[in-house]
Amino acid sequence: MELSQRVRAILSFVQAADAGGFAAAGRVLGISSAAVSKNVAGLEQALGVRLMNRTTRTISLTDEGSVFLRQARVALEALESAGDALAYQRGEASGHVRISTSAAFGRDQLIPALPALQAQHPGLSVEVDFDDRVVDLVRDGYDLAIRGGHISDSALVSRPVCRLNLVLVASPDYLSRAGIPRSPRDLLQHRLISRRFLGGRVSPWNFRTADGSISTLDLDPVTLTFSAPEALAQAASLGLGVTQVGVHHAWPYLRTGKLKVLLLDVHDPGSYEMVIQYPHRALMAPRVRVTVDHLLATFAKDQALHVPPTRLQKYSVE
Incomplete structure (x- = not known):
């Protein structure tokens, strides 16, 4: 098999593996499913080994x-990066970068x-998908993802952006009507606004106890539930109740006095973080490298992402 044929065959094989079928791979590559199948079969023959098991419906x-x-x-990534490397040396990174992030952080x-x-x-051309679900970067064809939460170990490279501390907030107007909660138990007498993740799990409200352990508030009396975190801060600013939200979402409202921090001394801010993730690569494409470096530098200057807990005391109720 000639080198050019081998490269086409490898492209067909990788795309078929990612797409889960020859027809889907053909649509991406702009060739017929029969051509994809022929390319993969030729590659197997050249290598002397079967790479895929086929049935009438699946591979x-x-x-x-x-x-x-x-x-x-x-x-393939090395081939793609080889051409980009020359442009990168001239400071001319170019190409298409596909990013996955949440709607709120993206906006x-x-x-x-x-x-x-x-x-x-x-x-550079940039394509951004706003999706709160965790995507498979390799399978779905993303160059990088910006993710928040408990980041599990994986084969992906993770570059830290910031901690995502949680805070309890309510509007001054609501507190003047409903009173100020002085303990976690007092919250049960208030209108509570919670977040429900897309998978159905409700974000817990945790508090530090006197013995150093963590207790979780029973959120049965919740009045409002939203899936979008930015909606929590907005609803609280409108006087609809007490909510737990990321500091970066509450920050604009705190600075303008539309929200106040509650129970800062006992509320547990969690151990969440925001990271930029991308597949581990022997050669990282310059178009991706400059994008990651730029985003990290920009996010490092974003005040809302780096509010120290001590500064929140200024915005707590008295």
């Missing part, structure tokens, strides 16, 4: 196919960072 990787897929990705932090990125690198 699956053999053990040898899984090993080859990992190496094929590295090889408030990512979009404002894009004008400077494209002014510095006009050859």
Whole structure:
């Protein structure tokens, strides 16, 4: 098999593995499913090993196919990066960068960072998907993702952006009507606004006890429930009740006096974080590198993402 044919065959194999079928791979590559199948079969013949098991409806990787897929990705990324590297040396990173992030973070932090990125690198095109679900970067074809929460260990590279501390807040108007809660138990007499994640789990409200342990408030008397975190801060600012929300969402309202912090001394801020993640690569494409570096530098200057807990005391109720 000639080198050019081998490269086309490897592309077909990788795309078929990612897309889960020859027809889907063909649509991405702009060729027929029969051509994809022929390319993969030719690659198997050249290698002398079966890479995929086929049925009439599905394909699956053999053990040898899984090993080859990992190496094929590295090889294709190296080819892609080879051309980009020359442009990068001239300070001219170019190409398409696909990003996954949540709707709120994308609107408030990512979009404002894009004008400077494209002014510095006009050859870049950026595609952003706003999705609160955790995507599979490799399978779904993303270059990087910006994620918040409890970040689990994975094969992905994670670059820290900030801690995501939680805070309890309510509007001065609501507190003047309903009274100020002085203990977690007092919250049960208030109108509570909670967040429900897309999977159905409700975000817990945790508090530190005198013996150093953590207790969780029973949220049965919740009045309002939202899936979007930014909606929590907005609803609380309108006097609808008490909510727990990320400091970066509450920050604009705290600074303007529309929200006040509650129970700062006993409320547990959690151990959540925001990170930029991307697949581990032997050669990171310059278009991705400059994007990651720019975003990290921009987010580091975003005051709302780096409010120290001690500063919140200024915005607590008296």
